[in-house]
Amino acid sequence: MGFIRDFTQQEGHAPPIRNIENAPPPMRQELLDAVCLVAGHTNGRLSTDGDLYFSISQSLGIEAAAHPMAGRRQRLGHDIANVDWWRVYDLTIRLFPEFQRFGLHEVYRGEVNRVFAAHGVAWDLGEDGHLHRVLPPAAVAQINAAFAELSDPRYAPALALFNAARDAYDARPRRERDACANVFDAMESVAKEKYRMPQATFGNVLAHIRDTHALNEQIIGVLEPINTLRNRNFGHGMVTPFTLTPPEVDFTYLGCIAGILMFTRIP
Numbered sequence: 493m494g495f496i497r498d499f500t501q502q503e504g505h506a507p508p509i510r511n512i513e514n515a516p517p518p519m520r521q522e523l524l525d526a527v528c529l530v531a532g533h534t535n536g537r538l539s540t541d542g543d544l545y546f547s548i549s550q551s552l553g554i555e556a557a558a559h560p561m562a563g564r565r566q567r568l569g570h571d572i573a574n575v576d577w578w579r580v581y582d583l584t585i586r587l588f589p590e591f592q593r594f595g596l597h598e599v600y601r602g603e604v605n606r607v608f609a610a611h612g613v614a615w616d617l618g619e620d621g622h623l624h625r626v627l628p629p630a631a632v633a634q635i636n637a638a639f640a641e642l643s644d645p646r647y648a649p650a651l652a653l654f655n656a657a658r659d660a661y662d663a664r665p666r667r668e669r670d671a672c673a674n675v676f677d678a679m680e681s682v683a684k685e686k687y688r689m690p691q692a693t694f695g696n697v698l699a700h701i702r703d704t705h706a707l708n709e710q711i712i713g714v715l716e717p718i719n720t721l722r723n724r725n726f727g728h729g730m731v732t733p734f735t736l737t738p739p740e741v742d743f744t745y746l747g748c749i750a751g752i753l754m755f756t757r758i759p
Contacts (some may be wrong), residue, residue, distance in 0.1 A: 495529060496526050508610075511612065514611045514613075520573055520612040521572070523563070523583075523604065526604055538590060540568060547586070549571060557677075578665070581664050584604055584623070587618070588617070601618075634749055635658070638749050638756075642756070644680075650685070654675065654679060657670070657673075661675075663746055666741070673722075673727070674725045680693075680694040680697075683755050698715055
């Protein structure tokens with residue numbers, strides 16, 4: 493379909509950097525327009541004149557007036573404009589299955605993501621109907637590859653930690669300490685399983701790797717500072733304030749995922 497922001501996209505106007513963790517007022521109204529546009533392709537079976545109106549209002553925790561004076565669409569615009577910003581994103585997820593019932597979920601997803609991109613927000617609506625933080629394609633491919641590698645039953649504990657890290661990383665707002673702690677623990681779990689050292693620390697595993705020459709010395713030299721970073725900034729039981737900046741969180745998160753891939757693929 494692609495009617496939302498079509499001229500802007502066709503003309504190649506540079507989109508803003510995707511780092512906004514908010515729901516700007518104009519974006520909220522554009523999202524409602526996108527919802528109504530896609531709903532219009534259900535031949536009236538899904539519309540703001542029917543159940544869609546109540547689904548939107550009630551999912552936002554608002555008592556829906558049966559016959560608002562200015563009309564249902566205007567009432568929805570008012571309601572969406574006045575909820576906390578993260579509830580707007582909850583709404584986009586909530587409506588995904590509504591459109592999925594009519595085979596329009598990919599159309600809905602495409603229009604929503606056009607709006608998100610135009611306003612530079614940090615997430616896209618994924619094929620699974622959930623929001624995921626926008627990353628360069630190469631990083632997304634790396635994350636997907638790590639998920640595939642951890643599907644091996646022997647890495648089940650690491651997969652649980654990896655999923656917890658991804659949930660924290662994609663959260664609105666991002667839970668940065670949880671993302672770092674869980675992704676490091678996932679890497680540590682893989683390394684301990686790979687070298688059959690279930691009671692060891694990551695530092696112990698690295699010492700074993702050095703003694704057995706299992707990895708290049710410079711690679712070990714990269715992994716050791718990541719272990720120090722964990723011990724000083726987001727290790728278990730730490731009560732010190734978390735001070736890593738968002739770019740440093742990105743580095744930690746993606747660096748540990750790279751470590752997961754390396755350990756799972758070592759012969």
